[in-house]
Amino acid sequence: MKLIGIEEHFLTPEVRAAWRAAGLDALDPSVGHQSGVIERRIMDIASERLALMDETGLDVQVLSMTTPALHEVTEGSVDMARRVNDGVAEAIARHPDRFQAFATLPVTEPEAAARELERCVATLGFKGTMLHGRVGARNLDHPDLRPIFETVARLRVPVMLHPRTPSQAVRDAYYSGFSAEVDGAFATFGLGWHYDAGIQFVRLVLAGTFDRFPDLQLILGHWGEVVLFYAERLAAMDRVAGLEQPIEAYLRRNLYVTSSGIFLPHYLERAMALVGPERLLFSTDYPYQYREGGDARRFLDSCGLEEKEKAGFAYRNWERLTGSLLR
Template structure:
């Protein structure tokens, strides 16, 4: 059974240098995570990556730029995004049966980002885009970002909404005071990243984004970035939200959920109960969650889904979402 991982990351030396040039490594602890062996795996889009895919049992990686993407780079991100996407398209062309791609966008310049998303989907054959939530102090539900969201809806291009590090004030208030290393972990991969991404999605819901753009499709990783486990509490806001639909409707109509390497059958069961088994997507969160020994393939085989749902989880749901048809 073909296995497609839809959240699999890369980095370029040019983007790493751009982060360092603006001092992003001093204010965002996640930049330091892209070092050593992890950096080598992020940078490689050739034989070593393919060998690790084979070892995990993954047939296809859908490539996306790692966090914090280009969100902090301002006008310079326009040309950088184009160069990055062109290089990514070349990598896909070299290995068309092994790689697909999500667009890297100059999100701080929304009109340009919308144009680049259209180019990537229509010309380069990319399957959608990945965004990392906030841009400066603006959330994705800010009206400034509507051109990107409208473009994604019109193209039928899903948005993978990826975690990023919470703002400094939030880290100071909630994730500090234990010790520098633990504070950084707590604010990022321990918990802070996932709250941040989940909140971005809920803000989109509460701001009426999916009432205005009912066809917009968003993917959350890590089994829904905590959102699904509080679906009942979120539903309590129906009486005050003023939305066209109950919140549960948006979870089943506009949200897709992926594993991000958290290979836990009880999490999968919860996700299927909330969004439906036909909205579950596979991913390994390469290289951060990479584990050798056929781990990805083994989870697929033991996840507890029946055969049709398992095929959907493995590849069919992604192909349907992105208009690739059955295979």
């Protein structure tokens, strides 16, 4: 059975240098996560990546720029995004059966980002885009960013909503008071990333984004970035939200959920109960969650899904989601 991982990351030296030029290595603890073995693997879109895909049992990776991508880069971001996307397109051309991609966008310039998304989908054949939460101080529901979502909706491509580090004020209030190392972990992969991504999705719902764009499809990693585990509490906002549909309806109509390397069957069961089996997607969160020994294929084989649902989870749901792309 084909196995497609839809949250599989890369980084380029140019983007890392832009982070440093913007001072992000001092401001965002996620920037320091690309070191050692992780650094070598995330910079490689070639032999080692393919070998580790084979080892874990993954046939295809959908490549995406790691967090915080270009969300804090202003100087030269439009040309930089174009170079990044062209480089990824070259890697796909070398290995067309092994790689697909999400577009990297210069989101600090939303109109240019919309144009780059259209180029990536129409010309390069990319499958959608990945957004990483806030753009500077603007949450994703900010009106300035609407051109991106308008273009996404028109092209009928999905958006993967990826975590990023909470703002400094939030980190000071909730994720500080320990050592610098613990504070950084707490604010990122420990918990902060996942609350932040889930909140961005909820903000898009409450802002009426899915009422304006009813066919817009978003993807949340890590089995729904906490949101699905509190769906009943979110539903209590229906009486004040003023939306066209109950919040639960947007979960089942506009949201896909992926594993992001958290291979726990009871999380899968919870996600499936809320969004349905046709909205489950597979991913390994490479290279961060990579583990030796064929974990991806082993989890697929033992996840407890019936054969039809398992095939959907493994590859068919993704192919159906991206099969209507405009060319």
